[in-house]
Amino acid sequence: MKNIVTIKDMYKSFFGVVAMDGMNFSINEGEIRCLVGENGCGKSTMIKVISGFYTFDEGSLMINEKPYKKITPAESIAEGIQVIYQDFSLFPNMTIAENIMMYSTVAEKKPLVNWKEMRKRAVETLERIHFHIDPDIYVSELNVAQKQMVAICRAIVQEAKLLIMDEPTTALTTNEVSKLFEVVAELKKHGVSVLFVSHKLDEVLEICDSITIMRNGKNVYDSQKGDKPLSKEDIIYYMTGKSFTNVIYDFKDTGTIPLMQVHHYTMAGAFEDINFSLRKGEILGITGLLGCGRGELAESLFGLRSADSGSISINGKDVGIFRKVDDALAYNIAYVPEDRLTEGLHLDQSIVDNSISRIIGSFANKLGLLNLKMLSAQKKKGLSSMSVAGMKPENPVKSLSGGNQQKIVLIKWLASNPDILILNCPTVGVDVGAKSDIHSIVRNLASEKGVGVIVISDDIYEIMQLCNRVLVMKDGRISMETDIKDTSMEQLESSLASNEEGGAAS
Amino acid sequence: MKKLLKTNEMLLFLLIVAIALVFGMINPQILTLANFYSLIRSSAIPAIFALSIMLVMCCGGFDMSFAMIGAFSSYVVMFYHTSNGQYETSIFAIFAEAIVIAVVLELFNWVLIDKLNLQPFITTLGTQSLLKGFLLAFISTQYIYTLPNQVAKLGTTYLHTATYEDGIDAQLHVVVIFVVVMYVIMHLILQHTNFGRQIYAVGGDVDAARRAGINVSRVRFLVFVIAGIICGIGGVMHDAVARCSLPLPSDLVGKELNSIAAVVLGMGSQKKARGSVLGTLLGVVLLQFITGNLIMLGIPSYFQQAVSGLLIFAGLIVQMTGSGRKLVRKERKTREA
Numbered sequence: 001m002k003n004i005v006t007i008k009d010m011y012k013s014f015f016g017v018v019a020m021d022g023m024n025f026s027i028n029e030g031e032i033r034c035l036v037g038e039n040g041c042g043k044s045t046m047i048k049v050i051s052g053f054y055t056f057d058e059g060s061l062m063i064n065e066k067p068y069k070k071i072t073p074a075e076s077i078a079e080g081i082q083v084i085y086q087d088f089s090l091f092p093n094m095t096i097a098e099n100i101m102m103y104s105t106v107a108e109k110k111p112l113v114n115w116k117e118m119r120k121r122a123v124e125t126l127e128r129i130h131f132h133i134d135p136d137i138y139v140s141e142l143n144v145a146q147k148q149m150v151a152i153c154r155a156i157v158q159e160a161k162l163l164i165m166d167e168p169t170t171a172l173t174t175n176e177v178s179k180l181f182e183v184v185a186e187l188k189k190h191g192v193s194v195l196f197v198s199h200k201l202d203e204v205l206e207i208c209d210s211i212t213i214m215r216n217g218k219n220v221y222d223s224q225k226g227d228k229p230l231s232k233e234d235i236i237y238y239m240t241g242k243s244f245t246n247v248i249y250d251f252k253d254t255g256t257i258p259l260m261q262v263h264h265y266t267m268a269g270a271f272e273d274i275n276f277s278l279r280k281g282e283i284l285g286i287t288g289l290l291g292c293g294r295g296e297l298a299e300s301l302f303g304l305r306s307a308d309s310g311s312i313s314i315n316g317k318d319v320g321i322f323r324k325v326d327d328a329l330a331y332n333i334a335y336v337p338e339d340r341l342t343e344g345l346h347l348d349q350s351i352v353d354n355s356i357s358r359i360i361g362s363f364a365n366k367l368g369l370l371n372l373k374m375l376s377a378q379k380k381k382g383l384s385s386m387s388v389a390g391m392k393p394e395n396p397v398k399s400l401s402g403g404n405q406q407k408i409v410l411i412k413w414l415a416s417n418p419d420i421l422i423l424n425c426p427t428v429g430v431d432v433g434a435k436s437d438i439h440s441i442v443r444n445l446a447s448e449k450g451v452g453v454i455v456i457s458d459d460i461y462e463i464m465q466l467c468n469r470v471l472v473m474k475d476g477r478i479s480m481e482t483d484i485k486d487t488s489m490e491q492l493e494s495s496l497a498s499n500e501e502g503g504a505a506s
Numbered sequence: 507m508k509k510l511l512k513t514n515e516m517l518l519f520l521l522i523v524a525i526a527l528v529f530g531m532i533n534p535q536i537l538t539l540a541n542f543y544s545l546i547r548s549s550a551i552p553a554i555f556a557l558s559i560m561l562v563m564c565c566g567g568f569d570m571s572f573a574m575i576g577a578f579s580s581y582v583v584m585f586y587h588t589s590n591g592q593y594e595t596s597i598f599a600i601f602a603e604a605i606v607i608a609v610v611l612e613l614f615n616w617v618l619i620d621k622l623n624l625q626p627f628i629t630t631l632g633t634q635s636l637l638k639g640f641l642l643a644f645i646s647t648q649y650i651y652t653l654p655n656q657v658a659k660l661g662t663t664y665l666h667t668a669t670y671e672d673g674i675d676a677q678l679h680v681v682v683i684f685v686v687v688m689y690v691i692m693h694l695i696l697q698h699t700n701f702g703r704q705i706y707a708v709g710g711d712v713d714a715a716r717r718a719g720i721n722v723s724r725v726r727f728l729v730f731v732i733a734g735i736i737c738g739i740g741g742v743m744h745d746a747v748a749r750c751s752l753p754l755p756s757d758l759v760g761k762e763l764n765s766i767a768a769v770v771l772g773m774g775s776q777k778k779a780r781g782s783v784l785g786t787l788l789g790v791v792l793l794q795f796i797t798g799n800l801i802m803l804g805i806p807s808y809f810q811q812a813v814s815g816l817l818i819f820a821g822l823i824v825q826m827t828g829s830g831r832k833l834v835r836k837e838r839k840t841r842e843a
Binding site: 073074077083085087089090092093098102105106107108109110111112113115 | 697
């Protein structure tokens with residue numbers, strides 16, 4: 001079998017920072033290989049070398065058995081290498097058909113555009129992956145999964161031999177992921193190789209023929225097609241060099257009155273008759289499939305949406321329904337949103353300013369002037385409360401990796417010393433190492449400061465690692481409630497799976 | 507058909523028709539051929555300049571200096587020829603010279619924006635200011651009322667004459683041909699050439715354009731060259747139509763915001779927005795129709811600015827509600843689903 005790409009002993013550094021440190025890598029024709037590794041391990045550097053955006057310092061690069069000292073983006077495309085970046089690199093101001101054909105239009109260098117031909121080829125390509133959509137819709141109107149399909153179509157039109165997909169499943173729902181896998185399997189049948197770059201380990205294990213694990217700029221594990229698949233724990237071990245132990249969060253009930261009680265909470269079309277209580281120092285997980293109402297519940301507990309009926313008690317006192325965020329803030333509730341990029345952070349602002357944005361109002365005097373001395377003390381205190389790798393406080397938050405951004409969101413909320421912390425999918429798009437950091441921070445908060453934590457997540461593994469109790473939601477209702485020590489991952493997973501039909505229909 | 511109705515161009519067109527009907531009911535003179543010719547005459551120069559800024563905005567850039575560049579290049583050429591007594595210079599030479607100057611100046615913008623990576627808005631504001639100062643300090647502060655003969659002749663070439671009820675004549679100015687030809691060429695470039703795709707691509711997402719193998723710098727270079735050509739033509743046409751050339755072109759500079767407003771109106775709303783030639787033309791016509799006809803509605807001249815401002819808001823709101831809001835709502839829905 002032919003190697004599409006072979007990398008041998010590659011070194012690459014940026015201004016003295018080593019990104020690749022003796023990397024070896026290869027991928028065969030028609031192979032689906034996964035590349036996993038923590039953020040900053042050099043994955044994206046390698047992809048950028050293959051796609052011609054970076055040069056390399058030492059080592060060798062062979063593409064289609066042809067050696068390259070350096071390769072330009074155009075040459076890489078000509079060799080049949082297509083990268084689908086996380087942002088898909090689509091043009092929002094163009095239609096689907098235009099986007100699919102854009103690369104070919106540029107590459108063919110014909111002076112005029114043949115709209116009919118362009119549309120025809122676009123439609124054919126959409127057909128090929130059984131994606132039924134009007135090709136004249138503007139890309140800005142599409143959702144993430146649809147955009148991804150358009151990006152895949154564009155690669156197919158280019159007669160891609162190797163499709164590199166960077167974190168392709170991050171923003172997809174379960175159904176969309178399985179649709180994506182069907183398309184990938186289809187491509188494989190046509191002899192296209194796919195390199196999956198991901199840190200969602202379940203999916204990695206499901207889709208790939210083989211796996212390459214990177215750590216600190218080099219490959220630490222390679223499997224070939226047909227090798228026995230690694231266990232999740234093994235992958236984590238190779239990625240981080242540490243093994244994680246499953247210690248269930250040991251919750252000791254201290255108070256007599258629950259911190260928060262939710263009675264018959266109902267929101268039409270989202271959830272119905274939700275009852276639960278949260279005690280001081282408890283970490284309560286809420287899980288369920290997408291569309292089961294967990295997201296809406298999380299938002300309504302913080303007043304982002306208003307429930308229709310039911311009530312909430314805080315420390316035994318009935319406070320009714322949270323109709324706006326201020327209602328929840330009044331009871332010292334903090335909320336870490338699912339989409340930290342648009343809801344949790346001011347991306348262009350500095351890290352340090354983000355870290356104090358929740359409480360900056362409390363440093364103002366009656367005239368609205370800030371007490372800068374106290375403010376800078378808080379800045380120091382906040383940022384030193386957890387380790388954020390490679391951080392310069394003055395840099396914009398967007399310069400951080402996903403995991404570190406999430407830590408800043410946490411710092412921002414913890415500055416207000418909340419009694420109740422609601423985490424909505426806290427580790428989406430966060431790599432394993434940062435994930436375990438975040439978990440230990442949350443556990444410490446609960447056990448040492450007695451914060452009541454609600455974790456909403458679709459990641460069963462995370463729920464098992466983090467919580468002492470879990471609620472499973474199905475069709476807007478709580479279908480199961482159990483202590484973590486009385487259940488297992490398999491049991492929880494099957495309790496979700498039995499929901500599948502109902503969940504998809506809603 | 508349904509699709510056509512939903513386009514921004516259609517919405518603008520309907521908006522113009524609606525406003526025309528309302529205005530026409532108040533003063534029937536507004537809907538005469540003579541008034542139509544006046545509209546064309548007043549729209550022509552803004553339309554030419556709008557084409558230049560539209561092109562720059564299509565590729566994701568911005569230009570605050572286009573009107574000044576047009577005025578500068580034309581004034582310098584007129585000043586040179588008239589102060590040397592060359593009143594017989596060919597019109598082609600004058601256009602060519604103005605175009606060369608304008609292209610050089612737009613390329614100055616290109617170097618600053620593309621090569622030095624400066625912020626386009628501020629940079630071109632700087633260019634505008636620089637040119638204004640340069641003109642007054644080093645070239646001349648005099649109005650030129652006697653233009654070269656062929657330019658003067660161009661300024662008084664009419665295709666047809668119509669008369670208002672009160673006996674005043676209004677002429678269909680020859681500049682309309684220039685406008686139509688330029689708009690058709692621009693439409694062909696943007697819609698039917700590979701280069702046109704690349705302009706939109708750069709305007710959509712620069713990084714994505716680079717990844718597509720587009721030479722972004724080259725695309726921008728050509729865009730600024732074409733913008734310069736348009737500005738050069740626009741500058742000379744402006745002097746011809748106005749029948750004079752001003753060192754401080756107070757009638758041109760300041761108007762660039764109207765051209766920009768027209769382009770934005772023509773683009774429609776939200777991310778889908780991409781400049782279209784027809785949309786820009788309709789945007790110019792809409793704005794000119796409103797500002798030009800207020801006097802005929804009997805609105806005192808000192809209210810006109812304010813009223814035209816209000817009408818522009820109204821137009822923008824109607825248009826955004828038509829195409830924009832729906833889009834936002836739809837996006838939200840898909841996100842929630």
